[in-house]
Amino acid sequence: MAQSPRARRAPLDPRLVREVRAARRHVVRTVALGLVQAVCVIVTALVIARLGSDLLEQRDVPQGTPVLLLVLVGALAVRAGAVLVQEATAHRAATAAISDLRRRVVGHAAQLGPRAGAGRGADLTALATSGLENLRPYLVGYVPQLLLSATVTPLCLLVIGLLDPLSAVIALVTLPLVPLFMILVGKLTVGRSERLLADMRSLWAQLLDLVDGLPTLRALGREKGPERTVRRLGDRHRTSAMGSLRYAFLSSMVLELLATLCVALIAVSIGMRLVYGEMELLPALAVLVLAPEIYQPLRNVGAQYHASTDGLAAVGAAFEVLDEEAPADGDRPAPDLQDAVLALRGVSVRSRDGLAPHRAALEVRPGRVLALTGPSGAGKTTAVQVLLGLLEADEGRAEVLAPDGTAIPVRELRRRSLWDQVAYLPQRPVLPAGTIRSVLAAARPDADQDALEAAAVATGLDAVIAERGWEADLGRAGRGISLGERQRLALARAVLSPAPLVVLDEPTAHLDGAAEQVVLDLLVALREAGRTVVVIAHRSRLVELADDVAGVEAGR
Incomplete structure (x- = not known):
């Protein structure tokens, strides 16, 4: 107290x-x-x-x-x-x-x-x-x-x-x-x-x-x-x-x-x-x-x-x-997300206007693209936060299904062992200060120049690098480049990351049509590489590309 x-x-x-x-x-x-x-x-x-x-x-x-x-x-x-x-x-x-x-x-x-x-x-x-x-x-x-x-x-x-x-x-x-x-x-x-x-x-x-x-x-x-x-x-x-x-x-x-x-x-x-x-x-x-x-x-x-x-x-x-009492960390290591399934079972979270989400149920299966849909304010981002152990649900539970079928509640996992397997890109990218090269390399320190360039090409960041150079200085949260360019840089970091699960919150929100196509191609490439993708989507093209679609609704 x-x-x-x-x-x-x-x-x-x-x-x-x-x-x-x-x-x-x-x-x-x-x-x-x-x-x-x-x-x-x-x-x-x-x-x-x-x-x-x-x-x-x-x-x-x-x-x-x-x-x-x-x-x-x-x-x-x-x-x-x-x-x-x-x-x-x-x-x-x-x-x-x-x-x-x-x-x-x-x-x-x-x-x-x-x-x-x-x-x-x-x-x-x-x-x-x-x-x-x-x-x-x-x-x-x-x-x-x-x-x-x-x-x-x-x-x-x-x-x-x-x-x-x-x-x-x-x-x-x-x-x-x-x-x-x-x-x-x-x-x-x-x-x-x-x-x-x-x-x-x-x-x-x-x-x-x-x-x-x-x-x-x-x-x-x-x-x-x-x-x-x-x-x-x-x-x-x-x-x-x-x-x-x-x-x-x-x-x-x-x-x-x-x-x-x-x-x-x-x-x-x-x-x-x-x-x-x-x-x-x-x-x-x-x-x-x-x-x-x-x-x-x-x-x-x-x-x-x-x-x-x-x-x-x-x-x-x-x-x-x-x-203020922080949520207690679990004591069990998280299973390998390359083979495990993340799931929400009837999850509801209280908000100022009621419940958002309300009785959300979904499964994130390995190697597939899941699109999370629903109206604004329905609790899509909140559902992802519960799924990743960032937030406790008021009703229901989030769990991980191991390859042997064992269901482990997310609250019992050591969160660091789970988060180390996740690359999370919010609507507003969170980037460290430094040059474009250092910001990219921080996502995977052992990446060589060829890997950095491949990630830049895959996300359309190569056009930004051609204009500004690899050593262009960025301020806090990527100050110095536009919001769309920051989105591409954050996407390139997600591509470089070895995490098997990639979570994208409205990845095309700040991009034009041409850049949106780059993101769609990137999702296909991630799926072909065997990585699991959860994308919070409003645009129909993202939903059409997904293997699975889960709807989220608010309630009272």
Whole structure:
């Protein structure tokens, strides 16, 4: 179950420390460096007090005690080194923690399947990119100051108590005022970080959907319509961000003023007692040097409070995804699909409008072409996802019939052993970045140049290569070539793949008549090569070519 917002309000998220190794190491290292800094602060205060009292009382210049000067310089150098190490390691730890969480979120979202991510793909993209980046100021700025307040503050307070109990009492009385004002400021900003993150993710989702749909919008002449929505979301995000900045500046000013007044109370008390001869100079100077160090970490914690809320909001959103239960993987290896039959038995899957598909029944026999037909929204793609173990059916089952007649439910199979035997081409091709040659070669690393060229000719990709060359760079998802050219490239990857089962979702959707004939010839070639093909088809020519036809319908 996802954690409630209240449960995630701990200053140092225990689950982040427990489950992210980089964050755990960062906490341990920061505590050790905090102890080093505390010792250096105490040594520095005592040495400065000794040098100052000798100078003021006995007129002994600091040059007369070189050992104390060396100790002072050494303490300052060690403290500076500890701060530098902390800053450097904090950035590396933040990068490692963000990478770890990003990998886990993306991997778990993939395990949840396409239905779990339906309608929120762009939202997950925003969380895995800019959303998790909010962890960086949290781990770099807030967590070190929080841990310093747990190391430097109590040790300095202990030393002050040994030197001057009255000053320690004043510090103990005034010290809770800092977190008290932090809480008051926090109440003013409660929920603001969650709203800011939600606004950002909503804006990202809209922008990503708009960018992906720009070719269709331009074709329909509607590219000018969504700009008002994007502008409105941008204004909302800017207003929320500026509101957070105003509260951040206000809280920093309040905490700075409060810490200054608290130190002033200690200084006034010490000054009055020095005037009346009730206190010696050496402990007075030491306490005056140590007093600001008591409040400094807590003051910095308050200044970094907004970084903590942004970071904890990102952590909470990430663990909400990770807490969703993924379908359990099976423990049986998948049979060889060259001889096995994939089947759906009365499969129904709930959708927003009812059941799509409704009681779907089909068999995918080896070495044949199966056309899956039905109206839009009937659940053809969903039926294929159930068949491949990407989605659990609400009714019915998907199974594999081994050559000996044994029926094995797909949910009992190790999905990787099944997916390694499948080449799946969705309506919008999913392609890695790289050159045309590298993208093709990734489908079968051991393929030679002749095999690459044969696949290009079989899919009509050779015309694209003749125009652009084998080394033409492609961006993410094949950016740089048209949608139809991407379809041909994805088809060539399916041809190169050694997988015995090829699943094509509307392979001619983005192709003209001539290119459609190339796909039809390709299906014939795949069948003659003994490979099994499942094609989701609307066009009649694809249906006529198929050996078997299965209809899918929606229901209520």
